[in-house]
Amino acid sequence: MTAGAWRTLRPLGAAVVSAAALLAGLGLAGAAAPPSAPNAAAPSSAAAPSNAAAPPSVDLVQLEAALAKGSFSEAIDRLEQWSDQGLVHPTLSFDRGVAYLGRAESSARKSSDLGQAAAAFEEALALDPSDEEARVVLARIRETISERRAKEHASGVVARPRLLRALSGLIGEEVWAGAGLLGSLLLGVGLAARLLSRSHEMRLGGAIVAVAGGVLLLLGGGMAGAGQHLRQHFAPAVVIVEEARLLDAEGRPVSGARGPSALDAAGDRVPEGSLVYIATSRGALVQVEWGDAMAWLNAAQVRKLATAEGG
């Protein structure tokens, strides 16, 4: 091929290589985390997501009658059995919370009822984020637990979420994804104006729009990817005992404050009803993210929430 032909093909080659690199990079980023990737942190029997119609044996009217009669344990046993069978539905989670809450306030209460109720409402909210009733009652349960701890002279603990989770949760994963798509569109329009227009003003405007779009694309795409990573590799769970002591990897209690977000020495104990994220499990221990720190807890002290992804 002559030198003239090389000179002719050079810009096309550069454009094709740039476009291919852009597409391949983004495509690989998506392919790296397949949508149905099993959760890495599954310490207990995972509940497969179920969007199918409920089995015929789900008779909620009968359970409602049992609750009205004061037979909370009967309703709880049945709802727990459905949960163990992998039936995931926000209404069933909500009803489980109602049953546990009822028993927690009855003479038949058990020590973990309030934590179990918090876990059930948190699960209902995770499955259906638009459920305002679950959100309100969950907040009230946590207030009740805080008041009870205050009466018992236990110190308050505020766990600040880690920065990535806080940013990712700021406007939601889907909104970040939308921002990334918008950035991509702006980048495309800006590049078109910059490369294809002959007007100086259009070329200048296109460059500005392309830079802004590129920044938005990187930010939105990056945060959407971070949200996906957190969702797929950390399983939400709720502490169901009065206090869960933070442990090290060998199961020994962690003494002293656990990190910069601990307000006082009580930072080595996770209060009942707290939301934690399970990263991995080993034997009877689970490694959790609580606040901005990672530590280990006894697996029996937390309840892993069923999610739409399963597990």
Place this chain on the structure above:
Amino acid sequence: MKPMLMGWLLALGLLLGLPGRALSQTDLQLQVSSTEISVGETLEVQLDAMSQDDEAPTQPELVTPNGFEVRGPSIGTRQQVSISGFRMQRQTGISATWQLTATRAGVYSIGPASVDVGGRRQRAQAVQIRVLPEGQRSQQAQRRGRRSRRAPFDPFNPFGTDDPVDDLFDRLRGGGSPGFDRLPEAAPNLVPERALDPVAYLDARIDTQQALVGQQVTLSIYAHGAQGLFQEAAGSHEPSHPDFLAQRLVEDPSHQPVYQYTRDGQRWIAVKVRETALFPLRAGRLEIGPLEFGFLGRRYAARTAEGLRRSSRTLVVDVAEPPAEGRPPGYAGDVGDFRLDATVEPRRITAGGSIAVTARVQGTGRLPGALKLPEQAGVEWLEPTLRQDPSVVGTTVGGSRSFSYVVRLNRPGQLDLGRLSLSFYNPEARRYRVVPVELGQVTVDPDPAAAAAGTGPATPSGPQLSQLVKFRNQLPAYRPASHWVDGSAFWWSLGAAPACVLCAAGVGSLRRRLRRRWEQREQSQATHAQRALSEARQALARGELGIAVSGAERALYLAIEWATGLRARALLRSELEARLGAAGLSAELAREAAELLGQCGELRLAAGAVERAAVAGLHARVSRLSKRLLDKPPRAARAASADEARA
């Protein structure tokens, strides 16, 4: 002088009185005053924790099972100095003592006990004890009664009469060889296929390799010795089984039958030294650790207190959860085979009063810890009082456990108490069973005093959280939310718009360049030279020889201009060769070009007398030369290259 003498005496005393071995960082020792007591008797548990570090052990804790009332701990501090050679060791520590009063008969594991040393908890091994029913005097207590009373922890008599390990062959002492011969023959299944050691070894075995969570696995350990009689030395390390609940079936090995057998002409004896019922707590491959055991006897290792040490092998059990299929609601993990009966009394009370419900579970397997209660509004079940009567049939654990509930009834009227039930999995039948007991009806009369005062049952103060939410009895269709990000299409679409624009821009640029190049090519001398040659060839084919010669001449002029930039037509023939050479053509090419142009001129002038062969030859030579000239880059490009080279 006297203080110095006292100092030397003290140092000598420490040298002689304290062990010379190097102690570990923290030395923990858990001791009990007795391994066998009766219900109502008090047991003293003492934890000695000594640390070499500056940080003394703190916060002693003792794990105690249900069935004991615990008092304590009372904590005393200790300091100890030992001199070994020229090295002095100083230890600080505590001694914590608990008092445990037994309330129920059974076999229990006391401990582990732990202390906090430098922010880390260190644990001492648990100790097993046996609690006999009330009024049944323990053997140790009887022995203590016959002998003088000693302190519960006598460091100078570790192998004293209270030691649970007696000589296995006390009964045979004095009998000599005839006694040995009277030993029963070991059953074939007790004898391993080969001797694991020529002198002594331990053979550990479990009755099943696969079990369910909660199902009994029986661990049996036999000691085999080839050097005659032996007894168990003190300081055995019990098998570790952190994933099991354990109940010892053999409490005193000295009461076990002793067997003898012959292998390769050598006389062996075998005795069961441990038998434990283990109940798996979780699913998985669970390990049972080795027993470390000391054979003590004249022909084993009579001169050391530790005896001839041998360990059993580590065993593994594959444990699975009971099947999910058919599992009843509220199944609490009980495995075995049980019966349930219950009594209720009285059947008539006043509102606000209480009745007693006593339920009794009997059967085989680990006894259930709870029953499923028939809850209802106005009926308050208080925590039950448990009484149990464990039993062992063969190696199977079982017995009975009674649950005594006090049930407070607040609402007047005829009340159906409902059904008390127990669900369990029967591994032999391989199915779940639910055993219910109907409790029947109770008449609750109104409380006249409460009615007169106009007060009903106590109502909780303030609104309850459970009143904030209402049970949802409809199950709407639910489709889990999907995430864009989970599909790879989202990631491809992120790059699609910029990539499309870049591709379009590249294609547009290529198109423009190709068009420009094509236009340039259309206008170039090379193109015209090719066309002229083509026209000359066609004219030659038609026999128009003059046109063919003119075409060939024009092609040659254009090729020369392409290669050299010279317009050769404007030059004199005589100077043509020199100018072509000066323009960069080789001498050969310049000479041939000048010669061919001369021939072209001659043939053109002699138009009528030209032979076809001569014109064809000229055309062929012009074609070859033109091709050689056109293969060279145009003169403009050569000039640019030369400029670049100079630069």
